[in-house]
Amino acid sequence: MQQSNDGEQIPSHIAIIMDGNGRWAKRRGLPRTMGHRQxxxxxxxxIRRCLELGVSSLSLYAFSTENWSRPASEVDAIMSLLREMLHSADQYRRENVRLRVIGDRSALAPDLLREIESAERESAGRTGMTVNMAINYGGREELARAARLLAEQVKDGTLFPEEIGEKQVAAALYTAGQPELDLLIRPSGEKRISNFLLWQCAYAEFVFMDILWPDFTPADLDAAIEEYRRRHRRFGGI
Known part of the structure; x- marks a missing residue:
C-alpha cells in the first residue's frame, strides 16, 4: 500500500478478474464473442485510471488454463482479441507502462508468442506501472512451476532445501520483484478467485461487485478502492 499525491492510501498492486463478458452479451441477445470484444x-x-492514481502493478486475468474447455470458436475469438491488445500495447509508451504476460506460454500459438515477446521487449525499459496480462494462467500451475524452478536450483547445487522459504518461493513466481497484492476485484457477482494469484492473495483484500466486466468503469474502480480504504488490514495482528 502507498500514498497517492493527495495523501490517500492506495493499493500498490491491484488484480482484477475480468468476468461477465458472456453474460453481458447474452442479456443483449448478442454472441458471446461480442461480450469479449466489449x-x-x-x-x-x-489502466489509465490506475496510472492516474499511482498504482505500481495491475494484474488482469484475461484467459485461464481452464478456459480452453470453452467452444473453439470462442477461444479463437478471445485469442484474436488478445493479439489486437498486444499489438496496440505501444500506445502506453508515453505513460511509461511496462507490459508483462504471465502464464504458461507452451500452449500458445507462435504468432501470439511473437506478439507477446515484441510487446514485452518494447516496454522492458519502462519504469512506471507494470501491467501483468494473465494469459493461459493458473495459480496452481504457477506454484508447480515455482516448485520445479526451486528443485532445479537444488539439483544444480545453488540452493539447499533448508534455505527454501517464503522469499525463495515468491522469487520463483511470475510476479517476482513486484509489490505484494493489496486488492483483488471481481466484477460479475461471482464470489470466488478462480485459481488466480493463489500465493499472492494471502493477505489481499477482496472486493466482489455485481457489475459485469464490460460495464466496469474507472468510477467502479474508485468505488472498489474506497471499500479497500475502509478495511482494517491486521496481517494476523490485532
Missing part, C-alpha cells in the same frame, strides 16, 4: 474495450480506461 470487455477488451474496458481495459484501457482502467
Amino acid at each position: 470487455g477488451a474495450k474496458a481495459v484501457e480506461p482502467i
Whole structure:
C-alpha cells in the first residue's frame, strides 16, 4: 500500500478478474464473442485510471488454463482479441507502462508468442506501472512451476532445501520483484478467485461487485478502492 499525491492510501498492486463478458452479451441477445470484444474495450480506461492514481502493478486475468474447455470458436475469438491488445500495447509508451504476460506460454500459438515477446521487449525499459496480462494462467500451475524452478536450483547445487522459504518461493513466481497484492476485484457477482494469484492473495483484500466486466468503469474502480480504504488490514495482528 502507498500514498497517492493527495495523501490517500492506495493499493500498490491491484488484480482484477475480468468476468461477465458472456453474460453481458447474452442479456443483449448478442454472441458471446461480442461480450469479449466489449470487455477488451474496458481495459484501457482502467489502466489509465490506475496510472492516474499511482498504482505500481495491475494484474488482469484475461484467459485461464481452464478456459480452453470453452467452444473453439470462442477461444479463437478471445485469442484474436488478445493479439489486437498486444499489438496496440505501444500506445502506453508515453505513460511509461511496462507490459508483462504471465502464464504458461507452451500452449500458445507462435504468432501470439511473437506478439507477446515484441510487446514485452518494447516496454522492458519502462519504469512506471507494470501491467501483468494473465494469459493461459493458473495459480496452481504457477506454484508447480515455482516448485520445479526451486528443485532445479537444488539439483544444480545453488540452493539447499533448508534455505527454501517464503522469499525463495515468491522469487520463483511470475510476479517476482513486484509489490505484494493489496486488492483483488471481481466484477460479475461471482464470489470466488478462480485459481488466480493463489500465493499472492494471502493477505489481499477482496472486493466482489455485481457489475459485469464490460460495464466496469474507472468510477467502479474508485468505488472498489474506497471499500479497500475502509478495511482494517491486521496481517494476523490485532
